[in-house]
Amino acid sequence: MTDRGANLLTRAAKKHTSGGWTAGRITAVVVGGILSLVALTLVGLGGTALTMGLQDDGYINLGTDQYAHHTDTYAMSTESWRADKDFGGLYEDLRITFTPKDSSAPVFVGVAEKNGAHKYLDGVEHVTIHDSKPGGDVTSKHNGGKPSTNPDQADVWMVESAGKGAQTVDWTVKSGEVQAVAMKADGTPGLSGHVDVSAKIAGLAWMGVALLVVGLLLLAVSVIWLIRKPIRLARGTA
Structure with a gap:
């Protein structure tokens, strides 16, 4: 086998091992899911606080x-x-x-x-x-x-x-x-x-707005994390 053939086989092996759902990528999905759950919780709390702060004079x-x-x-x-x-x-x-x-x-x-x-x-x-x-x-x-x-x-x-x-x-x-x-x-x-x-x-409505903003930002970060980290990198070539 020539040196060129050996190099091609080495590259193919690297591509094969880099594809699929590795432990690192599964961990990334779990982290992204946890971030999404925290974000949705903050959004829910923020919406509730904002609603309570605006109705019945607060x-x-x-x-x-x-x-x-x-x-x-x-x-x-x-x-x-x-x-x-x-x-x-x-x-x-x-x-x-x-x-x-x-x-x-x-x-x-x-x-x-x-x-x-x-x-x-x-x-x-x-x-x-x-x-x-x-x-x-x-x-x-x-x-x-x-x-x-x-x-x-x-x-x-x-x-x-x-x-x-x-x-x-x-x-x-x-x-x-x-x-x-x-x-x-x-x-x-x-x-x-x-x-x-x-x-x-005091400040319940503003507290709700702050929680909503933080929750929505965290939700956006978690979605980007899930798309760019594990899913994109998991597309390997055998």
Whole structure:
């Protein structure tokens, strides 16, 4: 065999071994698939965040309206909490709606700083709701009498709403411990109803746009990777 023939056989062997789905090319396909999956996940999250940020003024229902609340006392109060710390401090605004079981009942809803709520409820028979379950609230009762003044006449509330039927307050989140209080607007005992809490997350729409852009860019990179790396190189010549 001549040197020229040997060279031709060597080149043919190299072409044969370079063709087909080698381990490296299979790995490239797997990597491209993983990139595509991550990209589609980001696109899905981004689309969801953008939709939630644009509908209903950006408020997200926190699912509290599934529980019914009832008290024979003069008021029901939440525990004190720091909304500026909840969800990593991303809450921008809170919307609280109390819908009474009796739509003709005069209802009051208010949000106050912890000290302000304690000041008004001091000496008033009321309950503090610690947890809500389908079977009823977990509460602690505070003995006392009727309030000395109707709630809408007190000056402790940061936001408040009073009237017949469902009452809603919108509160811009601030630092510090706060409490939400619901009671009859005329100061009489006994109240039943549902509480609907919604939250607006700061920058949710922009967060959605960012996730969409990153996801689409990553998807484009994964498609290019899949086309140019394993599929194109896998076309070998026997």
